Amino acid sequence: MKKIELVQQMANLPHEIIIEILTRLPAKSLLKFRCVCKSWRTLTYDPTFTKMHFARTLGSHDVSILATTVNHFYKEFEMIEVDDEENEILSGLGFRKYSKTHIYCVDGSSGFEVQFKIKDPFVESYYYEDLEIVGSCNGIVCLVKSNDVCLLNPYTREYKIVNFEHQFNFNLEHTYGLGYDPTSSDDFKLVHFDCSPESISQVSVYSLNDASCVNVSNVPYQILELKESGVVFLNGALHWIARRTSEGCEILISFNIEEKIIREFSRPVGVNEFAFMSVGLLGGELCLLCKTYDTDIDIWVLKNYSLSDSWVKLFTIGETVMISVKNSWPTSVGYNEPNPRPLCFCKNGEVLLRDSDRIVVYDPKDKTSRDLKVHFISHCSRMAIMIHFASLVPLNSGTYVETVVGVEEEEPDMNPALECFLGHPSRRYCFHWGLGDFVSLLNLYKLTLPHESAQSSIKVHVVLSQVSV
Structure with a gap:
């Protein structure tokens, strides 16, 4: 009642x-x-x-973390041969490697527990077509796989595949960023930097409403890899770490979505010109993580966005706190380990950072750190992480991705030593394996024997290694 x-x-x-x-x-x-x-x-x-x-x-500041994990598995397929009279002959069975990607949403307001898990909106694909998160803006996430682009609202599970009219050749070595243009019918824009060997980048802006493209200009910048340096959308502009054509030092640049203008920010005072940097967003302010070899990590925030030199040092992290920094050394293009990257503030004042393949919680007051233990996604080498804010923004597509309920049983992975054999069943190989691998090979060899009427044959030479019993 x-x-x-x-x-x-x-x-x-x-x-x-x-x-x-x-x-x-x-x-x-x-x-x-x-x-x-x-x-x-x-x-x-x-x-x-x-x-x-x-x-x-x-x-x-109710923040979520989006993380993708990639699992590889094999599927059986029939091997067909064609004889001289063009008749198809079943010659045996083979195996092909596929990848399966899941997207996890970790809720920051509930102790960083996995809130839900959804499937990859794209169909399963070959192993070299991994899913990439190239941006999160206004509650919408942009995903790229091979030549396909997808917008996704992880909370409503609605997604939209964007089909461009012209040939759209995505190369995951290139740089992307997702922005939002309120002046253009609430349109989401995908910005693409295509860098030449001379470090001259062609900038293209793709409208995700009408699948059109505008080539802006060539700019003398090379954008660094997003996994290490990060990308931030703030005040109508995308921000990356880049290098100039004329010198190798790293700088912060932005690209205004509406005006299509590049802006270069001043380096914080006292930061070495050879320092390596990554960009993030802390407390709604643009921040930089700066690191020079054999020094601590400095976190800076831009207090006045209109003034590119209004940097204030927020705190310093000891180099022994971060594993990737402690165990790294400089190379010609950076450190041998990925740069740490600031993710967000927690409500208690702690800071989340991406450190190599870990998520680290750093306490500026106590100057201590701890690993953020998240079931399913901790310590995953094939993990992409992006900060995300939940929204109800519709995509008006009427298509929805499936939610994974409970623990989904993954396809069993196969012994990596067998991959080359399965990928090329008509070639001749010599392997040095243990006894267990030899037994596995014999079982698989029986499955892949050609039909009696097949013209070709499989020749496998196995050399057994010493086995301790």
Whole structure:
């Protein structure tokens, strides 16, 4: 009875009060409230409501971490041969390597537990086509795999495959960034830097609303790898760490989405010109992580965005705290280990950083660090990490990615020593293996023997290694 009375009281509240209440709730709660009544469902799809809700999400600093993990597995396929009369002959069975990617959402407001796990929106593919997160902006994530682009809202699970009219050749060695242009019909823009060997980059801007492309200009910058240096969308511009054509020192640049203008930021005072840097966002302010070999790590924040030299040192991290720094040494293009990268502030003042293949929580007060233990994604060498803020922004595609419920049983991986044999069943190889591998090979060899009518044959020579019993 009390629940019915409460619902009636809520129904009598002014519409403005209901909006004030609902826009302060987490996105995951609002998704459940869509089942309460039609008016609330309609309200949560309203563009004005979703913008107000996202603005308050940013203000509350309720951050999520998106992480992708890649697992490789093998699938059996039939090997067909064609004889002289063009008749197809089943010659045996083979195995092909595939990759399976999952996207994890880790909720920062619940002790950094995995909130949900969703499947890769793209179809499973060969192992060299790994999924990449190239940007997160206004609650939407941009994913790239091979020549395909996908927009995804991880919380609503809605996704949209973007098909470009012209030939769109994505190369994951190139640099991308996802931005938002409110002046162009609320359009998301994908910025692409295509760098030549001479460190001259062709800048292209892709509209994800109408799948069009505009080539902007050539700029004398080479953007560094995003996994190490990071990318930040702030104040209508994308920010990267780059190098000039004329010199090898690292600098911070930005690209304004609306004006299509490059801006170069001054280096913080006292930072060595040979320092290696990564960019992040801490407390809504642009930040730099600067590191020179055999020194500690300095974290700087830009206090006045309009003044590119208004850098203030936030704190210093001892080099012994970060594993990737402690065990690294400089090379001609950086350190042999990936640079640490700032991710976000926690509500208690601690800082999250990406350190090699770990997520590290650093306490500036105690000057201590600890690994963030996240089930399924900790210590994964094929892991991409990006900070994300939840939203209800619709993509109006009507397509939704599947959620993985519970622990999904992964496809068993095969002994790597067998991969070359399975990939080329008609070639001749000599292997040095142990007894267990030899038995596995014999079992697989039986599966891949050609049909009697096949023209070719498989020749395998195995040399057994010494086995301790």
